[in-house]
Amino acid sequence: MPHEPTFGGLLQSQGISRRAFLKFCSTTASLMALPAGIAPAMAEALASARRPSVIWLSFQECTGCTEALTRSSAPSIEALMFNFISLDYHHTLQAASGDAAEHAREQAQHENAGKYLVLVDGSVPLDEHCSTVAGISNLAMLKEACANAAAVINIGTCSAYGGIPMAKPNPTRAVAVGDIIKDKPIVNVPGCPPMPLAITGVIAQYLTLGRLPELDHLGRPVAFFGENIHDRCYRRPFYDRGEFAETFDDEGARKGWCLYKLGCKAPIAYNACAHIKWNNGVSFPIQSGHGCLGCSEPRFWDIGGVYESVATGNFGDSAKLGAAAVAGAAAGVGAAVLARRKKTELAAHEHSSD
Structure with missing residues (x-):
């Protein structure tokens, strides 16, 4: 040789x-x-x-x-x-x-x-x-x-x-x-x-x-x-506040809200997409406006549909993970509602004081 x-x-x-x-x-x-x-x-x-x-x-x-x-x-x-x-x-x-x-x-x-x-x-x-x-x-x-x-x-x-x-x-x-x-x-x-x-x-x-x-x-x-995409995603604060895009062209989508309700699998996907990104660090799917497919996970194609949330999929322990995600979303929604209520009450109190 x-x-x-x-x-x-x-x-x-x-x-x-x-x-x-x-x-x-x-x-x-x-x-x-x-x-x-x-x-x-x-x-x-x-x-x-x-x-x-x-x-x-x-x-x-x-x-x-x-x-x-x-x-x-x-x-x-x-x-x-x-x-x-x-x-x-x-x-x-x-x-x-x-x-x-x-x-x-x-x-x-x-x-x-x-x-x-x-x-x-x-x-x-x-x-x-x-x-x-x-x-x-x-x-x-x-x-x-x-x-x-x-x-x-x-x-x-x-x-x-x-x-x-x-x-x-x-x-x-x-x-x-x-x-x-x-x-x-x-x-x-x-x-x-x-x-x-x-x-x-x-x-x-x-x-x-x-x-x-x-x-x-x-x-x-x-x-x-070793890290969950959801935990590194820049849209995570919107998830925590319960702010979700309902369609790909609604106001929430235009504001960059969380894509969980549009089928994003980030809560159960582990990959470096969110911090290394693609195309020499330019972007990754979620940043481009589409939810994560969870393509780094086993049987990702059979989880129930590209645009279905992980809670309704069939992805190993997704029943538990999906329930946790739904609970987190519910908690986020609840927190957002309480925050708006307090803001409204504070404004009303200030108005009555005037």
Whole structure:
């Protein structure tokens, strides 16, 4: 196998300064909730690291996960990361096709046995006739590729939890990657699509520190999925006051009131959308005027409807969460009514005093 240059050598050859590289490491450490002082050590480790082999498998998916990563603004962490890895196989991005493409995958698996990463987007159909690549079923290709992998990273909700292909009635018998692969470390980076920074952050930590990030009970990196969107949402004060948009074009909507009654799933969704945002930090769905779909959660498509509140959905513990949200909304409405009543009484008292 040809001698692979170090990551530091690649950056130097492309004219990327050490200052820019350190900034990249500091940003990555911050995103992954690592100590600030770790950035220099991360920079040293990355600079001397060989580019790891990455095999990216795409099964039942829409290519949105790849689009999210490649359409990020440049120069960016995402663009830098494409120099950081050796993307040896990717159905959409690879130049090779046919036998040459499959040979590249097989060669990468053989020459990097035990060291390569497998990234997967798309759910896996148990009906092996539903989706094939080069005549190989998705199920067979997944098992073969993961056999000698160091770790598996699921990109998007389809590979992490089954996503839209697994939605009722699930005609292809789609399942998540974790339902099949049980003997490898797995990280789920869900979202429809996922946030690019979450993808690159996971890869950077694994390759610099030699370990996967801390995960929650659903296998997601806590650094990106540890906070409830509702708690970080700038519309939260309106929720607490009981001020809700009733339609997408009413006065409340124009004033930026809470979208809970229009089906926003933020109270039961965990993701970094509200503080990292999309399009280089420009906005996120709620800021653009549409409620959260809860796309980072398992079975988000079957919760009862895009525009139905979580209280009437079927989303795991949503009965309890929905009841709590309704109670919170009721409390907010009650507080708003009491505040208006006190204001009215105070005005009446001042008028009678005059």
